[in-house]
Amino acid sequence: MALVWKxxxxxxSVPQFAGFFFANLxxxxxxxxxxxxxxxxxxxxxxxxxxxxxxxxxxxxxxxxMSAITGKDNSFSKSDIEDLKDQKFVEKIGTFTPSxxxxxxxxxxxxxxxxxxxxxxxxxPDEFVDVARDHWSWKxxxxxxxxxxxxxxxxxxxxxxxxxxxxxxxxxxxLGAMKLNITVMGRGKQDSYDGVIAGFSSRLxxxxxxxxFMKWANDEYADGESKMxxxxxxxxxxxxxxxxxxxxxxxxxxxxxxxxxxxxxxFVLRVIVGIVMGVGLVISILSFYILMLSVYLLVQKxxxxxxxxLLIGYSxxxxxxxxxxxxxxxxVVVLILAFIILFIVRNIYLVMFENFFPDMSxxxxxxxxVVGVILLVVVSILNIIAVRNKVMSIxxxxx
Amino acid sequence: xxxxxxxNTLPNVFQSRTDIASDIWLQDVEFEKGRLxxxxxxxxxxxxxxxxxIYGYRNDYQGRILFDDEDIRKYSISQWTDLRKKHxxxxxxxxxxxxxxxxxxxxxxxxxxxxxxxKKQILEWFExxxxxxxxxxxxxxxxxxxxxxxxxxxxxxQPFDFAFVDEPISHLDDSNSEIMGNILTTEAKRxxxxxxxxxxxxxxxxxxxxxxxx
Numbered sequence: 024m025a026l027v028w029k030x031x032x033x034x035x036s037v038p039q040f041a042g043f044f045f046a047n048l049x050x051x052x053x054x055x056x057x058x059x060x061x062x063x064x065x066x067x068x069x070x071x072x073x074x075x076x077x078x079x080x081x082x083x084x085x086x087x088x089m090s091a092i093t094g095k096d097n098s099f100s101k102s103d104i105e106d107l108k109d110q111k112f113v114e115k116i117g118t119f120t121p122s123x124x125x126x127x128x129x130x131x132x133x134x135x136x137x138x139x140x141x142x143x144x145x146x147x148p149d150e151f152v153d154v155a156r157d158h159w160s161w162k163x164x165x166x167x168x169x170x171x172x173x174x175x176x177x178x179x180x181x182x183x184x185x186x187x188x189x190x191x192x193x194x195x196x197x198l199g200a201m202k203l204n205i206t207v208m209g210r211g212k213q214d215s216y217d218g219v220i221a222g223f224s225s226r227l228x229x230x231x232x233x234x235x236f237m238k239w240a241n242d243e244y245a246d247g248e249s250k251m252x253x254x255x256x257x258x259x260x261x262x263x264x265x266x267x268x269x270x271x272x273x274x275x276x277x278x279x280x281x282x283x284x285x286x287x288x289x290f291v292l293r294v295i296v297g298i299v300m301g302v303g304l305v306i307s308i309l310s311f312y313i314l315m316l317s318v319y320l321l322v323q324k325x326x327x328x329x330x331x332x333l334l335i336g337y338s339x340x341x342x343x344x345x346x347x348x349x350x351x352x353x354x355v356v357v358l359i360l361a362f363i364i365l366f367i368v369r370n371i372y373l374v375m376f377e378n379f380f381p382d383m384s385x386x387x388x389x390x391x392x393v394v395g396v397i398l399l400v401v402v403s404i405l406n407i408i409a410v411r412n413k414v415m416s417i418x419x420x421x422x
Numbered sequence: 423x424x425x426x427x428x429x430n431t432l433p434n435v436f437q438s439r440t441d442i443a444s445d446i447w448l449q450d451v452e453f454e455k456g457r458l459x460x461x462x463x464x465x466x467x468x469x470x471x472x473x474x475x476i477y478g479y480r481n482d483y484q485g486r487i488l489f490d491d492e493d494i495r496k497y498s499i500s501q502w503t504d505l506r507k508k509h510x511x512x513x514x515x516x517x518x519x520x521x522x523x524x525x526x527x528x529x530x531x532x533x534x535x536x537x538x539x540x541k542k543q544i545l546e547w548f549e550x551x552x553x554x555x556x557x558x559x560x561x562x563x564x565x566x567x568x569x570x571x572x573x574x575x576x577x578x579x580q581p582f583d584f585a586f587v588d589e590p591i592s593h594l595d596d597s598n599s600e601i602m603g604n605i606l607t608t609e610a611k612r613x614x615x616x617x618x619x620x621x622x623x624x625x626x627x628x629x630x631x632x633x634x635x636x
Contacts, residue, residue: 026531
């Protein structure tokens with residue numbers, strides 16, 4: 024193949040390939056950086072709350088002085104939910120299912136039972152909980168129940184209870200490894216379960232268990248009818264939509280304004296990153312055209328050599344191989360360089376991020392790596408096909 | 423491949439002509455493996471077309487061309503590649519050498535593909551044909567007669583059932599023609615192959631089994 028390459032590398036235009044190389048590099052870096060930057064900023068907004076996306080809104084009805092006195096129901100009726108579902112800004116909606124049985128939970132710290140409390144459970148449809156499926160499921164007969172606790176609980180313990188009683192402070196990691204003793208009572212039955220803490224949420228002011236457990240337990244332990252939910256969780260397509268705020272006001276509902284603001288910021292950020300990535304994509308597509316043009320030109324200039332090679336017995340695939348290897352090789356080098364640049368740039372901005380948000384968990388680079396590799400594969404396949412077609416047109420003497 | 427058959431073949435460009443008097447065009451002709459043929463032609467009688475048709479380079483002809491009773495219009499890309507590599511050696515009139523490469527590289531680009539001849543044999547042919555000093559010279563710097571000899575060596579760097587040599591000695595003197603004829607027939611005999619030579623006036627002296635007028 025060395026001789027074939029010696030022949031076919033004639034007429035390779037270094038400036039053209041350099042042009043492609045840098046244009047593609049710029050495009051690729053912009054795309055990858057866009058994805059990575061978006062992921063990294065999402066991590067800031069979501070904080071440790073990785074299982075509840077920032078664009079989910081939790082909505083409840085306002086409790087006014089009158090409703091407290093009159094005991095007016097603040098739960099969502101079926102028609103309320105249907106009405107919400109029909110709103111254009113709602114993408115999907117789920118209700119919180121409250122537990123209709125008694126729950127008692129306690130911690131064992133240093134072998135001593137501590138902090139025993141009455142509590143309640145709620146559940147939302149699993150699709151709203153962003154925890155890996157195998158960590159967020161419950162089947163009948165299992166004694167382990169995954170639980171998501173409000174972050175406030177941990178703060179309450181660490182900065183209040185533990186402080187005042189000289190108890191050890193607990194980090195999320197330690198707590199995650201510990202089990203909560205849970206006793207469920209109702210309808211004359213009393214059973215014990217182990218609560219496994221799947222995480223802490225600063226966005227949810229409730230204790231969340233899997234939907235499957237809630238359904239089963241409500242059937243098993245609840246006396247009488249199930250209770251209507253007092254909160255709904257919904258995904259909206261555009262949190263900056265004015266209609267959300269006005270709808271909620273008109274219907275005497277409320278959502279946490281901070282969260283709505285976070286959602287708005289996330290949305291705007293997403294739009295900006297989208298635009299930037301679009302620009303990157305356009306640059307990449309243009310650079311792809313440069314590459315294709317220079318390869319076509321190269322094949323054209325070397326067409327008599329290619330034809331002679333075909334006529335002395337070289338197969339079209341053997342003749343195509345050098346140019347295919349050249350383009351794929353260039354793509355690979357571009358991708359590797361893009362990754363290196365991405366890594367360096369990311370480290371620079373992560374340092375700034377970490378100054379502002381010391382708690383942020385640093386997301387992996389996997390999504391941008393995957394996107395980069397997918398782009399590489401797609402572009403390389405297109406290159407391979409294009410070169411092959413060009414060589415075949417020489418074989419068929421179409422030019 | 424044991425035989426090449428031409429049945430009623432005619433280049434499309436001759437379709438309108440009514441005065442075709444040829445031993446090949448519009449005839450049933452058969453070339454057999456192991457025999458020597460000469461095709462004598464005047465200019466413009468379609469000699470290069472014949473090469474191109476048989477070699478799958480062009481198909482602007484009517485009638486049929488069969489290799490061992492298989493119509494070559496149905497040949498796939500891999501069949502043609504295989505044929506050009508293992509069964510059919512063609513020495514083009516225009517040689518189709520690569521001027522950027524040296525004489526040896528031109529030969530090796532074929533021989534590396536087939537792995538057929540030893541380097542010693544190739545050098546011996548260079549020696550016999552009197553171009554041993556040109557082994558590492560660029561083809562672009564060589565005379566046409568010298569290039570013809572390099573092209574012949576390249577043609578022989580593959581196994582073949584038929585060798586088709588298109589005006590191989592147009593630029594050679596008699597003694598070099600004779601050497602070339604010897605090398606060609608020796609190699610053809612060794613492989614039991616057939617040889618089809620064309621000429622336009624001066625032809626390579628061999629013991630032809632049959633002579634066609636194109």
